[in-house]
Amino acid sequence: MITTDFVPGSPCWLDLGAPDVPAAAAFYGGVLGWEYESMGEEEGVGEGAAEDMEGGMFRSDGKIVAGLGKLTEEGARSAWMIYYSVADADAATRAVEEAGGTVRVAPMDLGEWGRMAQYSDPLGGQFAVWQPGSNKGVEQVDAPGSLSWTELYTSDAAAAKQFYGSVFGWQFSDMPMPGGEGTYTIITPAGLPEERMHGGLMQVAEADLALAHGRPYWHPVFAVADCDTAAARVTASGGNVQMGPDDAEGVGRLAVCLDPSKADFVVLAPSAPSAG
Numbered sequence: 160m161i162t163t164d165f166v167p168g169s170p171c172w173l174d175l176g177a178p179d180v181p182a183a184a185a186f187y188g189g190v191l192g193w194e195y196e197s198m199g200e201e202e203g204v205g206e207g208a209a210e211d212m213e214g215g216m217f218r219s220d221g222k223i224v225a226g227l228g229k230l231t232e233e234g235a236r237s238a239w240m241i242y243y244s245v246a247d248a249d250a251a252t253r254a255v256e257e258a259g260g261t262v263r264v265a266p267m268d269l270g271e272w273g274r275m276a277q278y279s280d281p282l283g284g285q286f287a288v289w290q291p292g293s294n295k296g297v298e299q300v301d302a303p304g305s306l307s308w309t310e311l312y313t314s315d316a317a318a319a320k321q322f323y324g325s326v327f328g329w330q331f332s333d334m335p336m337p338g339g340e341g342t343y344t345i346i347t348p349a350g351l352p353e354e355r356m357h358g359g360l361m362q363v364a365e366a367d368l369a370l371a372h373g374r375p376y377w378h379p380v381f382a383v384a385d386c387d388t389a390a391a392r393v394t395a396s397g398g399n400v401q402m403g404p405d406d407a408e409g410v411g412r413l414a415v416c417l418d419p420s421k422a423d424f425v426v427l428a429p430s431a432p433s434a435g
Contacts, residue, residue, distance in 0.1 A: 160301050160307075160355065161308065161309075162300065162301065163295070163296065163298065163299070163300055166348050166351065167246055168244065168245070168327035168349055169244055169348045169355075169357050170241055170243055170244075170358065171242055171289050171295065171296030172241075172287075172289050172297055173239055173306060174225060174226030174239070174240055175225065175227050175228070175237070175239050175422060176228055176229070176230035176235065176240065177228070177229070177418075177422070178229075179420070180215075180227060180228070182419065182420075183227055183418065183420065185396075186397065186418050186419055187217060187418070190393050191304050191381060191389070193224065193225075194217070194218045194219075195215055195218075196217075196218060197215040198216070213229035214226065214227055214228035214229060219302075219304035219305055220304070224299050224304065224305045224306065236370070236371065236421065237422040238423070239377070239379050239422055239424060240377075241287065241309050241377050242275065242287040243288050243289070244296065245288045245290055246290065247290060249266050251290075251326065252265070252266055252278075254325065255278045255326055258321075258322050258325040259281040260278050260281055261281075262276065262277075262278055263277040263278055263285065264287075266290075270292075271292050271293045272292050272293055273293070274289075274290040274292065275288065275289050275290070276288050280319065280323070282315060282319070282374060282375050283373075284371075284375030284377060285376070303384045304381070304382070305381065306382075307380050307382035308357070308358055308425075309346075309358035309359075309377060309380065310359050310360065310377065310378055310379075310380060310425070311358070311360040311361070311376070311377050312361055312367065312376055312378075313360060313361070313362060313363070314365045314368060314373075315362065316344060316361070316362035319360050319375065320344065323346075327349065328349035329346050329349065330353075331345065331346060332344065332353060332356075333345075336361075342361075342362070343359055343360075344359055346359055346360065378423045380413070380424070381425070382429060383427065383428050384428060386411070386413060386414055386426055386427065387404050387412070389414070389426040389428075390404050390414040390416065390426065393416045398416055398417055398418045400415070401415045401416065401417060403415060409430060411427050411429040412427070412428045413426065413427040413428070414426050
């Protein structure tokens with residue numbers, strides 16, 4: 160489970176790069192009930208600065224659950240970026256380079272909030288790190304309308320385990336997929352029991368990575384109270400349901416979705432805990 164104590168190597172933040180910020184805010188508001196708060200509403204930020212920034216925060220039940228910003232990178236696809244907590248972004252950058260990854264955004268300070276950097280793994284999967292300052296990360300996780308899991312689709316699971324294990328010290332546990340459809344790898348932060356698992360990775364064919372032009376990609380899983388209702392809201396709001404809703408034994412009911420700009424995410428209504 161994801162928690163907000165944000166131990167090193169655990170997911171602590173996520174934001175969406177969208178070509179149309181107001182449209183994305185409306186979509187996720189309609190699907191997940193999120194409220195969008197422009198950064199222009201922060202004290203001391205004027206309207207002109209807000210227009211330049213074109214971004215802000217999503218809140219659920221008043222708590223920050225994600226960020227939203229304007230997609231500015233030439234040729235980039237709209238996608239969610241997942242950030243993992245680290246004690247030292249510069250040390251993480253060295254570890255990424257030593258393990259064969261690429262630095263996309265060098266470590267940079269974001270005021271007193273913290274320090275961030277963005278990378279690509281050796282096969283092109285994009286991710287980021289966050290060295291906390293006054294801001295540790297999102298304020299709510301593992302509850303309806305918030306992040307509950309992170310997932311990597313990759314064409315080489317062994318290489319991914321070697322790379323991310325080297326960078327973050329993650330622990331991995333393999334389990335067979337239902338129906339003999341391959342192996343799913345559970346990810347747990349270094350030194351913690353498997354009950355603190357925060358994500359998974361799965362090897363897929365390169366043809367199944369068309370969304371990212373053949374490169375691996377991470378996506379968020381958002382908890383919802385009712386998967387079918389959330390999936391219906393996705394299509395009603397202009398998105399697309401790629402798979403599901405389907406039941407996953409011991410996990411819950413889930414659907415793989417695209418927003419109107421084809422950023423991918425999953426909605427999951429978790430299974431009720433077993434009695435006893």
